[in-house]
Amino acid sequence: MLTAKGRRTLHRIVDGATAELRERGVDELRLEDVMARTGVSKGQLFHYFPDGKEGLLLAVVRREADQVLSDQEPYLSDLTSWMAWQRWRDRLIDRYVRQGDRCPLRGLLGDTGRRIPAAQSVLTDLIDRWQTSIVTGIRCMQETGEVSSEVDASRTAASLIAGIQGGVLLLTSTGRTDYLESAVDNVIEGLKGHCSRP
């Protein structure tokens, strides 16, 4: 019930909608713009997304959520040394600084959740997976003794994620990168400060 051609069209729609969402934000996103950008007719759009705008946006949100994490690979899943942490940190910051306000996270965190109830669970799921990866990284460092075992991995990871979210938010709204950098560096330095063999 979906030919190869159809699959391609569907893909094209999601691609276009993703770009449109990043550029304009949820509330300014118009189906007509997606149509213009992708060269797809209204009939097609509702053929592939019978639930209309909401269904389309949900598909976009799901993709973006995956993108956020896969953008951080392979570093995020391998936080096993200070050098690895540094590389992850550099990649993360570079990514968001480059993206400026065409930012996937911005779309997810802004009012999107409020507009599309189903997006809420996608978001919490993303945050959970993210936190889990970081916790794993911290535990690993504790096992090798490079981080004190007294550190609460879960809380530290939570604070790191909050710092990233806030940093990105401030980056997109003020254009300044130092909030994001300071937040991430501060948490990592805190981790280093708790080194069990100084």
Place this chain on the structure above:
Amino acid sequence: MLTAKGRRTLHRIVDGATAELRERGVDELRLEDVMARTGVSKGQLFHYFPDGKEGLLLAVVRREADQVLSDQEPYLSDLTSWMAWQRWRDRLIDRYVRQGDRCPLRGLLGDTGRRIPAAQSVLTDLIDRWQTSIVTGIRCMQETGEVSSEVDASRTAASLIAGIQGGVLLLTSTGRTDYLESAVDNVIEGLKGHCSRP
């Protein structure tokens, strides 16, 4: 050019719009809802805000920005001891946890800036003032020797603000309070860890 009666009406409009903004968010805010809530007619609305919705929202945003800081007083301006920091922290978190998603910050940080260009400068101004207060607090602690003079006050303040923003964002979108708490506590503990007389 504004009678006492007029001033009262204007006030009533801003009040209603503020409540409406917190409940619904920028993109879902309807002038008709503000009218219904405040019992004000369309003619009045455009009489007091000739620029229409945008002008009204700008007025609301300005008020909210002031509110964010004054909510933290008198603690924010008096971060002169660890106990004071603790009280400030408690007040801040209590405030946001109580507010849930009827949150002034959410309105300011979300897509509001994008929608209302003039709001951007209100926001950066708010962040600047906030950061300045925190920096002052840290410097004060350094002078009394309770925080090492090696600490970069500006960067630490930036990381604290980023953590708060992210924490609040995650609080409103996931309902979990631990991101905000962890973020704030982590920065403060980091500050304590740099105590120059252990």
Place this chain on the structure above:
DNA sequence: GCAGGAATGGACTGGCCAGTCCAGAAATTC
């Protein structure tokens, strides 16, 4: 090659909502 489903194009509808306009009431000023 033909049936039936998949894919496409685009005209049309209907609701929503910001913003306009003006007429009349209430106040302020002199």
Place this chain on the structure above:
DNA sequence: GAATTTCTGGACTGGCCAGTCCATTCCTGC
């Protein structure tokens, strides 16, 4: 108390845009 300004109510307009509908064309299996 007349003139002028401010204030108020609400009907009306016009544009925008999601969603509907259907006619047509394109596949695909048999």
